[in-house]
Amino acid sequence: MSTHTLAVEAATIGYDERVVVHDMTLEVPAGRITTIVGANACGKSTLLRAMARLLKVRTGRVLLDGRPIDTIPPREVATVLGLLPQTPVSPEGIAVADLVGRGRYPHQGWFRRWTAQDDAAVEEALRATDILDLADRSVDELSGGQRQRVWIAMALAQQTDVLLLDEPTTFLDVAHQVEVLDLLTDLNRARGTTIVMVLHDLNLAARYTDHLVALREGRLVAQGAPSDVVTPALVEEVFGMTARVIADPVSGTPLVVPVGRHHTPTNPQVTPQELTG
Amino acid sequence: MGVLVGILLVVAVVTLCVGERTYSPAQVLQVLLGERVPGATFNVETIRLPRMLTGLLVGLGFGMGGVVFQTMLRNPLASPDIIGVSAGSSAAAVVAITMFGLSGTALSLVAVVCGIAVAAAIYGLSWRGGVHGARLVLIGIAVGAMLDSVIAYAMTRAGVYDANEALRWLTGSLNSAFWPGVGPLAVAMAVLLPVLLALSRRLSALQLGDDTASALGVRPDRTRLALIVVAVAVVSVATATTGPVAFVAFLSGPIAHRLVRGTGSLLVPAALVGALLVLVGDLVGQHLLVARFPVGVVTGVLGAPYLLWLLARTNRSGGSL
Numbered sequence: 390m391s392t393h394t395l396a397v398e399a400a401t402i403g404y405d406e407r408v409v410v411h412d413m414t415l416e417v418p419a420g421r422i423t424t425i426v427g428a429n430a431c432g433k434s435t436l437l438r439a440m441a442r443l444l445k446v447r448t449g450r451v452l453l454d455g456r457p458i459d460t461i462p463p464r465e466v467a468t469v470l471g472l473l474p475q476t477p478v479s480p481e482g483i484a485v486a487d488l489v490g491r492g493r494y495p496h497q498g499w500f501r502r503w504t505a506q507d508d509a510a511v512e513e514a515l516r517a518t519d520i521l522d523l524a525d526r527s528v529d530e531l532s533g534g535q536r537q538r539v540w541i542a543m544a545l546a547q548q549t550d551v552l553l554l555d556e557p558t559t560f561l562d563v564a565h566q567v568e569v570l571d572l573l574t575d576l577n578r579a580r581g582t583t584i585v586m587v588l589h590d591l592n593l594a595a596r597y598t599d600h601l602v603a604l605r606e607g608r609l610v611a612q613g614a615p616s617d618v619v620t621p622a623l624v625e626e627v628f629g630m631t632a633r634v635i636a637d638p639v640s641g642t643p644l645v646v647p648v649g650r651h652h653t654p655t656n657p658q659v660t661p662q663e664l665t666g
Numbered sequence: 667m668g669v670l671v672g673i674l675l676v677v678a679v680v681t682l683c684v685g686e687r688t689y690s691p692a693q694v695l696q697v698l699l700g701e702r703v704p705g706a707t708f709n710v711e712t713i714r715l716p717r718m719l720t721g722l723l724v725g726l727g728f729g730m731g732g733v734v735f736q737t738m739l740r741n742p743l744a745s746p747d748i749i750g751v752s753a754g755s756s757a758a759a760v761v762a763i764t765m766f767g768l769s770g771t772a773l774s775l776v777a778v779v780c781g782i783a784v785a786a787a788i789y790g791l792s793w794r795g796g797v798h799g800a801r802l803v804l805i806g807i808a809v810g811a812m813l814d815s816v817i818a819y820a821m822t823r824a825g826v827y828d829a830n831e832a833l834r835w836l837t838g839s840l841n842s843a844f845w846p847g848v849g850p851l852a853v854a855m856a857v858l859l860p861v862l863l864a865l866s867r868r869l870s871a872l873q874l875g876d877d878t879a880s881a882l883g884v885r886p887d888r889t890r891l892a893l894i895v896v897a898v899a900v901v902s903v904a905t906a907t908t909g910p911v912a913f914v915a916f917l918s919g920p921i922a923h924r925l926v927r928g929t930g931s932l933l934v935p936a937a938l939v940g941a942l943l944v945l946v947g948d949l950v951g952q953h954l955l956v957a958r959f960p961v962g963v964v965t966g967v968l969g970a971p972y973l974l975w976l977l978a979r980t981n982r983s984g985g986s987l
Contacts (some may be wrong), residue, residue: 424852438877441880442880443880443881445875462883463880463883463884463885464883465883466883466884467881467883469884471881472877472880472881473881474875474877474878474881475877476875476877477874477875477877477878478740478873478874478875478878479874480737480740480873480874482923482927487930488874491870491871491874491882492882494867494870494871494882494883494884495883497867497880543878544881547881547882603840638837
């Protein structure tokens with residue numbers, strides 16, 4: 390199990406003049422799945438990017454194993470902490486195995502050749518993501534779900550104990566979303582990889598998460614186990630939406646059912662009489 | 667890739683054999699091993715060998731420099747001969763010849779320095795908190811057009827002798843490739859090309875986007891700057907030796923990509939293709955056509971249709987470069 394720790398300490402994060410995340414303090418539980426949720430533009434991706442040291446914090450610190458992350462050589466960080474960005478770029482015509490192999494970069498020296506160990510890591514990553522049979526295919530030809538698996542495989546080939554993912558299920562249909570989250574859960578259970586991700590779908594987050602972090606306008610609103618944290622009051626506060634919370638009939642985790650203005654028994658938009666009449 | 671090396675060797679030997687008088691490979695080998703063969707020794711050792719070596723080195727440089735740009739900016743149009751880097755060297759050389767009467771090493775130095783300066787200017791002009799491929803290509807083409815007008819102006823003011831000398835800088839040619847030039851060129855390439863090779867793994871990471879590259883432990887901006895400086899130096903040194911051999915930098919990468927398909931870095935295959943293009947282009951220009959043409963004319967005829975095709979294709983697929 391991962392013993393590496395990742396923490397954010399009193400961090401203010403932003404772009405140019407604009408501050409997006411205010412005074413954030415957060416400790417990522419090692420070996421668990423943490424999900425950051427919140428409304429659009431609440432700063433969840435910004436927070437993740439700062440944790441992956443793609444963004445510098447203005448004030449405060451991001452600590453990897455207790456050391457400020459920007460003082461550690463980038464390649465050393467890359468052997469501990471991996472990231473799947475929201476929109477990675479795949480070079481034209483690149484083969485799946487070649488792309489996945491690039492995840493080995495931090496483990497190679499200036500002139501060190503490709504080794505059997507690298508081969509093994511790539512094969513294991515392809516196997517874990519169930520795309521071994523696609524190894525020779527061109528990434529361009531794959532479906533969205535397959536392509537996302539390829540990128541996850543690349544991050545796996547990097548063999549980091551901590552893996553950050555920025556909206557790994559965006560652009561995927563619901564079946565592929567569940568597939569990706571199942572895969573991440575496998576990874577977490579089999580290897581104890583610490584996973585931190587940003588998700589849009591609160592219900593999937595509640596089901597697949599050990600530790601939920603809710604943001605509103607760049608500030609931490611609540612954190613903890615989904616069953617403790619997800620309540621109608623929280624949904625109201627974070628998303629500005631009235632909702633009921635029931636037990637997910639499959640997993641028993643909280644299931645958020647939005648109320649909305651229409652289609653509610655107390656305020657039917659179209660009555661049955663109108664329909665037949 | 668082994669096949670590429672083989673073909674390149676064969677072409678190199680043919681280059682040494684063929685000419686006004688044609689010698690057998692055995693005779694050429696004797697000359698190379700230091701034996702004196704009447705006639706052949708002078709022709710091969712003094713004329714053809716430096717010409718072949720110059721073509722080979724310059725081709726390696728154009729090929730590798732070009733593919734580094736194209737890969738880094740994720741755009742096949744982003745080759746130094748399209749985006750004005752080579753034009754920078756040419757314009758500086760033409761102005762130096764026609765207005766300041768420079769020649770020799772000083773001239774080459776001016777051409778290299780100005781090539782790098784123009785590249786820096788293009789990079790600076792296209793910087794908006796990062797460099798985007800398409801923007802850099804457009805700005806590079808505009809800068810290239812400006813430099814072309816500088817060249818045209820200098821040429822109209824030049825005397826006949828100077829203009830003739832300056833012409834070499836406009837269409838790449840191996841006609842003035844003799845021994846004294848080979849040494850410095852070989853040293854420059856022996857230093858610069860390995861640096862690019864050492865950076866090639868970072869380049870592969872950079873190809874996946876800045877975020878992924880950072881996640882893999884590569885600093886995107888720093889790596890990009892190092893790659894640009896070295897690649898521009900390579901292309902400028904090559905341009906300073908033979909003039910801009912049209913489209914070699916532009917064509918080598920795409921051709922290599924189609925030849926080796928799929929895995930691994932394109933740097934070495936593209937360099938080999940570049941050398942092959944220059945040597946074959948020179949062979950064709952010297953011996954297969956009714957008149958003798960400089961190599962740049964031949965590669966230009968090859969490259970122009972590909973450029974048209976590429977522009978037509980990118981236009982069809984949504985207009986983004």
